[in-house]
Amino acid sequence: MVKFVKRVATPRPTALAEAPSLNTADVTLMLRPESWANPHNEEIDRLRACVHVAMAASARVGASAARAITVDAWRAGEVEVLGASMYMRKPVWLPVVVDAVETYRNALPKSLKTGPLLIVSNRGRQIPANNVWSLYRTFGRRHGFDGGELQTRLFQYFDRQLDREEEERATVAALAGCRVGADNEYNLPWVEVRRAELDRDLMQRILEDRHDLAGATERVLGAQALGKAEAERTFFPVKSLPTSTSAILDHDPVCVLLRDTAWTDRQTAQRNRLKRAHLEHLMSLRDQKLLRSNDIAYLLHVRTTTVEVWVAERRLRMRTPEQVETERYWKETLPGLFLSRPRMERPKEFYARIAADKRLKFPMTFKWMINTLSQAKAFGPRRRRRAASAA
Incomplete structure (x- = not known):
């Protein structure tokens, strides 16, 4: 019996323009x-x-x-x-x-x-x-x-x-x-x-x-x-050009506008203007998983790490007072729980155990937990307890 394997279509690489005539x-x-x-x-x-x-x-x-x-x-x-x-x-x-x-x-x-x-x-x-x-x-x-x-x-x-x-x-x-x-x-x-x-x-x-x-x-x-x-000069650097782009770049009016925008030698001022006008719309598409960070980096001519910084800043601005209090609590509690975990328990296993405990209501991501533990210097060998001295 012949088995047919379904092939998953891979994204088509972003087409590169023809090299310009040099002056x-x-x-x-x-x-x-x-x-x-x-x-x-x-x-x-x-x-x-x-x-x-x-x-x-x-x-x-x-x-x-x-x-x-x-x-x-x-x-x-x-x-x-x-x-x-x-x-x-x-x-x-x-x-x-x-x-x-x-x-x-x-x-x-x-x-x-x-x-x-x-x-x-x-x-x-x-x-x-x-x-x-x-x-x-x-x-x-x-x-x-x-x-x-x-x-x-x-x-x-x-x-x-x-x-x-x-x-x-x-x-x-x-x-x-x-x-x-x-x-x-x-x-x-x-x-x-x-x-x-x-x-x-x-x-x-x-x-x-x-x-x-x-x-x-x-x-x-x-x-x-x-x-x-x-x-x-006739061409300017594109700081991020993804190997593949999301499908919405060809349909969303804002994405099409930014994709076809010609960049001048005053890129910083141009980027700030476009960012004020369209960044929130791009972030909302990212929240819906229709757009990725490298797509936003391509549209605004920045690095992907810069977009990640914008995402983090936006998340901090949108926090409610309850979320602020929850983050403060876990920043103080997580290092102690991590240091008192069972022997040989890895960070991913620790995260899975904490997240699965319904009594704790841990709402944070694994990446946030790792950053919190790193800032608290909770990684590294744990101190061994000294044996009780003989009477």
Whole structure:
């Protein structure tokens, strides 16, 4: 007899938007180590991410090519990477790339500087390309788009910088790895590209004239440039983006309004205004178990822990005098009952016994009980009674 097992439908993951087209302000902010900070990486990882962004945005060198660059080639100025049509090319580096690499190398521990590779993992080995993609995806998810397309957007940003050069198309092709405009893609002789690669001074001059990140790093990443970048950026961080959302987000008018709201650079003032207008409605949906805390965090661009704080504050405001007196009584009584419990009785067993005793009328949750016992320092080994001294 064949048995059919009923499959439970799992929530569909939240769809990520397409990665936006990057402007100079976006790339400038991505060159700050703070932009890559998350609980799962270290300072070295953030500085390494800045190196990859600088190389991709100002030299069209991707993570796969950058991971093979050696220290000797970098110091000698003889770095070669694989370009289009499977030929090796020599990139031209702007000061922002050189300084990003030097800052990263100076931050490496001495034990990781002895290897031949310029960019290494935290164990001193060749960094897997997947590590960079994972970092890009994490960055994109924090900003509400697909980070897997981030390197492509950086390449497109570099191409747009050189599209303004109309005369030296062979030099542009050499700088971009034989990438030229659609108008002369097929009639540009290959020999001209190879000849243009020999004129390094012309390549350097065109890149510095046309690229917005050219010039001293202090100017590109200075306080004035970062302030301007904050005002002109095109995407903003989404502090919580759940993997799945509740169904009511597609039907409730308030949820739809908040979901489709465009966030500006003054997010704090905007959030406070929306919070005053709609938070109570969202909390009522949460009380009905139609909405979760991470859904509210997504709608108001905060962390889930922040929503939990709002929930706790709301619960305290809504308490009746009887509830206040009940909590006070149990805060004073629980530590003594817990310390006098039977030997080997675990906290969950203690909670079940107290909650099942109808005479006690214990209305609190297990989490509240644990917090109360922790504040009273009731956890830990109990003192043993001293044996009565012999007469």
